[in-house]
Amino acid sequence: MEDPARAPPPPFAVHLVTGGSSSPDLSHLLHSLAAARIVAFDAEWKPRRRRAPANGDDASPAPPNPPQLPTVTVLQLSCRSEHGGSEVFVVDLLAVPLADLWPQLRDLFERPEVLKLGFRFKQDLVYLSATFTAALGCDYGFQKVEPFLDVTNVYYYLKGHDRQKRLPKETKSLATICEELLNVSLSKELQCSDWSCRPLSEGQIRYAASDAYYLLDIFDLFQQKVSTEEKCSSTTDLNSDEFCSPTVVECSSSGYSICSAGYLASIIVKYSEGILLTESDTKARSSRRKEKQKLPTDSKYKEKFDCSIEWQGPPPWDQSIGGDGLPKFLCDVMIEGLAKHLRCVGIDAATPSCRKPQPRELLNQIYKEGRILLTRDMKLLKYQYLATNQVYKVKSLLKRDQLAEVIDTFQLKISEDRLMSRCTKCNGSFIQKPLTLDEAMEASKGFQVIPSCIFNRDLEFWKCTDCNQLYWEGTQYHNAVQKFMSVCNISE
Structure with a gap:
């Protein structure tokens, strides 16, 4: 960690x-x-x-x-x-x-x-x-x-x-x-x-x-x-x-x-x-959500789920079942940070198009694009019977640990030349030829700031083909490469 x-x-x-x-x-x-x-x-x-409650379920509410x-x-x-x-x-x-x-x-x-x-x-x-x-x-x-x-x-x-x-x-x-x-x-x-x-x-x-x-x-x-x-x-x-x-x-x-x-x-x-601020703004409000009484079988139901969330395999991209061999994931809104980390190591990781997608929309996307849905939402796991081997519950809390867990669970092959090879903003790919400083300045007009401190440095600029975001190999780039080489156990 x-x-x-x-x-x-x-x-x-x-x-x-x-x-x-x-x-x-x-x-x-x-x-x-x-x-x-x-x-x-x-x-x-x-x-x-x-x-x-201090004394368990039988304690009278204070x-x-x-x-x-x-x-x-x-x-x-x-x-x-x-x-x-x-x-x-x-x-x-x-x-x-x-x-x-x-x-x-x-x-x-x-x-x-x-x-x-x-x-x-x-x-x-x-x-x-x-x-x-x-x-x-x-x-x-x-x-x-x-x-x-x-x-x-x-x-x-x-x-x-x-x-x-x-x-x-x-x-x-x-x-x-x-x-x-x-x-x-x-x-x-x-x-x-x-x-x-x-x-x-x-x-x-x-x-x-x-x-x-x-x-x-x-x-x-x-x-x-x-x-x-x-x-x-x-x-x-x-x-x-x-x-x-x-x-x-x-x-x-x-x-x-x-x-x-x-x-x-x-x-x-x-x-x-x-x-x-009005007078009503300054007063604390009780939660408007009413606690739902849990049925006695809730704990058994959850325990049953917890026993069935281990990955079984194979993934939909497995070539032995007709896949293309290219890992692809869909990270729900609870773990969008993991999607960016996966992109940083060169893995195709999409996110939902809206903040509150319906479960059916997520399932339709993983079916259509051959992805695995990564989630920490227990409610989504009940749809696993509809999507065999296409839903996985991430156990770790921190993004670094989540990345290591996904790499280990799905046996992903991460190489140094794939690090920072995808757009972290939209999951797109980069243009094949780097831009010069003048070309990058032209592409950034009214869209993105290029710090003046890098004008005199001999840097290459890369543009995403989908969202036009510009990237360059500055200090953050090199720090990120070192970080992900450590996570992925890649030796220099």
Whole structure:
């Protein structure tokens, strides 16, 4: 099992804030907030889990306690000043006196010239407000954040969604958005860790900081597209018009030159919204789902299932039964991360086309494409009688362990030349010939950011033939290769 704390370090420094008003760490944070023009936020809290009855099934149920909102224990902020410098802070709210932080934080939330970024931040704000209220009193919560820009809206804007129409109900996760827009893989293995335990591990600190840091990178991509469209508003073809090319190159190479006060103000006016908490938002709600009484035979039924989930074989691609010899899997929505890991080692791994597919839709896809359905959903296993040797329950929890389990169970042959040979975003294949830097810049216009730090390096770029995502052999590529060589036991 890979220790997340020993994963390759992110491309940014993290300031951990743990002291009070006299602490240089807190002073540094407050100075950065005062000078910031854009601030990205995220928060972490201890996940709540249901407790089993203390004395077994026969114990009389205790009277339910009033529901309480979780206590936010970690606040992440990524600050960018008018001059373009960025700093990332992870604030330990169990160590920092909240009274020393509250005035500046409330002022920042409501300061009209500072744009705030977040990903579904309303829930974070509700919990954060309740945390400060519980510690300091009813007058010390937070009622609003404005101007505010949700990265979910930014994502759909970059994907060409009409702003006049309602957004799709099924929104993407932040990890998926970063993968699609930035070609950055965010590990979510620590998302549900206990954020109330101290000290925070190095892996937790890096995980928390990444969620705030990459919001600014996504905003950069948004700025570039907005700038390009405004410059090219009089043309009919934004991507091919020669007038657009210098704009895109300038944005990529100069970083944040377009983040001037006037330009940022126009973005705030045109695209930002606000978060306003009502009285009902600040009250904890009991779960609306009613617990279903389990029949006495449930445990026996589950035990019977558990005895029948071992893989029997052969797989549908086995050549002895007429298959093509090419392993193919379908990972359900519960283990999408495993699909990306399988793609990284060169295995064809598809995912459902919608977030909540019906079992029949999954079965139809594995029948049609000769795949094996990988799942952790016990409910799907009852359909195994319809799909003999085409449904397998993954036992492991972490993506690395899941990958090793699938490789071992299905005796997959992984070679070094197959590593990183498929598009992790869509499962597509790459073009046969690599692109030059100029060709890659042209292909990335209004679609993907190519960091300016690699312009002077002799790199090859590869484009997916299906989704047009660009890849290059940077630091993340080499770290990933080493990681998967270890998982697959490939010697150098």
